[in-house]
Amino acid sequence: MPSKIHVGILGATGIVGQRFIQMLEHHPWFEVTWLAASDRSEGKEYGVATRWRLKTAIPPPVATMRVSPATPDGAPSVIFAALDASIAAELEPRFADAGCAVITNSSALRMAKDVPLVIPEVNPDHMKLIECQSWRRKSGGFVVTNPNCSAIGLVLALAPLHQRFQIETVMAVTMQAVSGAGYPGVASLDILGNVIPYIPKEEEKMEEETRKLLGRLNGAGIAPATFTMSAQCNRVAVEDGHTESVSVKFKNKAEAAEILNAWAEFRSIPQERNLPSAPEVPVRYLDSSDRPQPRFDVDFGRGMTTTVGRLRPCGVLDWKFTVLSHNTIRGAAGAALLNAELLKAEGYLG
Amino acid sequence: MPSKIHVGILGATGIVGQRFIQMLEHHPWFEVTWLAASDRSEGKEYGVATRWRLKTAIPPPVATMRVSPATPDGAPSVIFAALDASIAAELEPRFADAGCAVITNSSALRMAKDVPLVIPEVNPDHMKLIECQSWRRKSGGFVVTNPNCSAIGLVLALAPLHQRFQIETVMAVTMQAVSGAGYPGVASLDILGNVIPYIPKEEEKMEEETRKLLGRLNGAGIAPATFTMSAQCNRVAVEDGHTESVSVKFKNKAEAAEILNAWAEFRSIPQERNLPSAPEVPVRYLDSSDRPQPRFDVDFGRGMTTTVGRLRPCGVLDWKFTVLSHNTIRGAAGAALLNAELLKAEGYLG
Amino acid sequence: MPSKIHVGILGATGIVGQRFIQMLEHHPWFEVTWLAASDRSEGKEYGVATRWRLKTAIPPPVATMRVSPATPDGAPSVIFAALDASIAAELEPRFADAGCAVITNSSALRMAKDVPLVIPEVNPDHMKLIECQSWRRKSGGFVVTNPNCSAIGLVLALAPLHQRFQIETVMAVTMQAVSGAGYPGVASLDILGNVIPYIPKEEEKMEEETRKLLGRLNGAGIAPATFTMSAQCNRVAVEDGHTESVSVKFKNKAEAAEILNAWAEFRSIPQERNLPSAPEVPVRYLDSSDRPQPRFDVDFGRGMTTTVGRLRPCGVLDWKFTVLSHNTIRGAAGAALLNAELLKAEGYLG
């Protein structure tokens, strides 16, 4: 058995850091050998430093691992990052500069001109932007990002439709789970019996990331998709799973059956190459009139499948439907992990 | 002190029936003297027959009132109705035929050609349709309806904008409280930690009722407003208060300040005539970036004020904003009660 | 491979019936070949007749199985039952009379003199009562029951302590999940943001079943344990998992370490015989000061392990601690299934 690639986790004690650890526990290619978090945690055993909020137990080797300082010295050359944007903006370039492959869930560099923002099923070719990064030329290091948890489910549902019918307009209203805000995140007094109609910067991210993801690689940058878009983001009392009410208009006429086919037939590089974390089915349509629902459907494809339902004509645009995606798996740790698997398959991880 | 008008309640044991009783407890014009519900309840004391789900106590005279059979014999001539649509379709005409003023929250007759669907602040002139009803001519009885709980908040927010800027397109996504489904209604296993992206017939009602409410009285009928509209309706784990993410496009250009003015200045007949249940302010805009929220804002104006927030440009239509309205007060019992007060003020209740 | 034992499910469409189907999907010994439910479902495909409320999908062979009438004709000879008590009281004897082994979760016959009420780890010898049943003598059929979902977690935690220290007094206050009330069960308007301090007949069941379970087989009956006990039962807004605050007094002095040992060392017939649904560890103590918690700990041992925490001295009795148990798995379907496995291992199922 060839030895696994050693990976480190930046921001290991947060909710997404925990998901990284959980998803990497039995990974065939990667092995967690290094953890870093805030200064407060440094030097402590991970099991002591973290407030573990997942149902499965902390993997024993990780539980007793010491939390390292968040600097490249001693870090492995593949880093998964789950840092707050402001810290990421400072730390991620430092790790890339030191030669690390930084595969990050943070928003800090997503919209940077030479940084790929990738969903492996949607725009794997954008990975080529890596070669434009100065870090790459200098030390071999680079940064690859995945989208916001509210954008990724939407874009997975839109991509097969955009390919066939060309999107002209998208409107999306989200009902997002509290785990999307990290831990402690949303106070219970704010969300019990409540809806919060605002998530800072979320609507802007959804709109610009969606266009970059569905845009085209164009020399040393991405020409964003040109459709118009509007997002409204709400927080609801759900633990995991972002639900979205979506309306779309296409350039080319699309019948319901054609749309259902586009989703059913959608397969891409991760499925073709059998990447370990790839869901068998990236987008799954549920026939029942009242699905998808986070409580019952969020774990399809081990949380990596986006579920869609309620396709019906829209009185303003062409079609409307509901999208559901697991926000800390497909929308965060699993997204980065699948990016890492794509990078490995493409030879970027040595 | 002149004696109060005696009123009866059809469907008195349900959630909306309970709200009628609560709101009528100290009403200056009306007094509950008759209650009817399903056969199961007939003959019992109301306090025994009902499973009271409100925070205030059952008014003592009502608690010991006997539940009457649901027939016009012995009923007072003013009837508030809160029946399931299928039962309403059968019973409401029977009461109107017998000479009763039936002021109903049921959906059964809302879209009937000669039945007014009225929000007193929005389209009080539609009450004139009463004169077209055959019941009216025969026995003096008539039926007046108020809109669905998801339509009323939206229409209150749209009406002042439609008057000034003319709506061309509306898109609305709702996050609706469980009390909107009555009692027992939504099972806890269905909604704890969940979103249900479907409410039977709700989207159709929202779309057609909105157009009728903002339409124009045209001889013996209503010419519905001609804008395009699309609604998507979701159920969330909130007790009271429907929150809606709305986007609109106008015929006439509207600046943010003009829209805020339109809401701030909106007053209508109920305010002018000082109807007892009229809120001082029908539409209230909240400046805070994360409001309105059902847990904190649903009770403005004793539940009769629609609150609005987050006005900002929409990337697809012109403007987007959030609307919140109390679904069992402004969206049901309070809606019917305000209709009754308008009818009384206009001389329809003898 | 020897063929599996055919089993039927009475009450297949309810929450516990669904759990039976889920737990039997890949069972090594049993195969579902017959389903019955209320008249309303009769003749329909199961997938159509049921409102499936679990996260995993309906097993495909079951989804298309027709729902049979609830009579012994054509039923297999091993029946899992999950009926309402009043219906169970009528149907279960009929199936036993016809020669079926009825393994039931219903409360109807639990306290009958000749009916074993069994938790396989606690009182497997009580199964011998079967031989006292008139059905057994007549047709070979019999009835075996498992305890109420609130009693089973408590008794699993108490049994190892009773063996070593002899219980003198028990006080238990429960905080029970909504799934314990079936589906639709608890209305969302009753439980959102609420506690309901009453569950009909639950406290009586807990008290008498606990004593029967920890009692001694005595000829043709059970001599109940003689300790005093008091239960208070509350419903809380939790989906799965009953949490209980327990205080106990022992005849023999017990140190904390001895109690922890008693739990840690507790193994019994199901573990020794390696019954397929037996948890490796029936009772697991969690060291963390704020555990167990239903959201994180309810699925230990695939829902068959009872978790315990917070052992500390009690100011009134001797010790107090918190118990958590999965109410629809260990507390219902899994309890019956483990009983069936014990019966099979003991040669009762042919």
Add this chain to the structure above:
Amino acid sequence: MPSKIHVGILGATGIVGQRFIQMLEHHPWFEVTWLAASDRSEGKEYGVATRWRLKTAIPPPVATMRVSPATPDGAPSVIFAALDASIAAELEPRFADAGCAVITNSSALRMAKDVPLVIPEVNPDHMKLIECQSWRRKSGGFVVTNPNCSAIGLVLALAPLHQRFQIETVMAVTMQAVSGAGYPGVASLDILGNVIPYIPKEEEKMEEETRKLLGRLNGAGIAPATFTMSAQCNRVAVEDGHTESVSVKFKNKAEAAEILNAWAEFRSIPQERNLPSAPEVPVRYLDSSDRPQPRFDVDFGRGMTTTVGRLRPCGVLDWKFTVLSHNTIRGAAGAALLNAELLKAEGYLG
């Protein structure tokens, strides 16, 4: 009209501080003229500094009041305090030393020998301890405390029983609302669909405070009540209202009717003197078998009445019942306010 007494609030931005402001808005005797909070808030307008979490609006004069530094200079001579215990331990003596009457909800000094811990209906005579305080002798200042939010509802229910039947043993298991933990307090990821069986130091506080409250003034201290007691404290997903399952044993035999009478007839100084915040009925028994419930009953007596229900024999002690009390009104701000009203009525506030 005589001018009102000027009062200040220490810890004005927290959940309890907000309740003080809300309850003092139209108070006939007191007027808020000074607010202090953490350094972070100092100098800001209160409306900007606080994250207001109540349904009613911030009283306009308070919204624009500047937050003062938390020092006695410039503070009025009557101070309501709602500080974290560690800060209170330092600040409260400083204000008392400077001559202020400090009426505090903090736990810091509750168990101090010369500090009265008072519920005005229960032990108003304990106020006399004020005269033993060195601050009192030096500057006229003093400190008066009210109990923990979990103790106060219990003690209000126990006091009338203790008077008549003498308590020998009490066991209480709480299900406490999230507002008891302040803001942001409990993370939503910790409590949605969950029970947390641990609240730091809460059980100890309940046990020792209950005994002090029901103890006897004895020269310069309190001889605590001598009954045995055990408390178990849990957090549940409820916004406001602590529910408690209680069992008691009396020295003197008590019939159910006598207990109900004891509660029904319980009136005390606050009712006799008609203190502005006193509830008409301090303890109210609800007959319905499934009450009290926080969602429906927590606001009785404007949140100042403790509701009790489900009185029934206990299999271990004598009687058991359920208690409900509003934790931020009767259990915090309202408790302190009623103490202040008692002090004013007794001539302690100048």
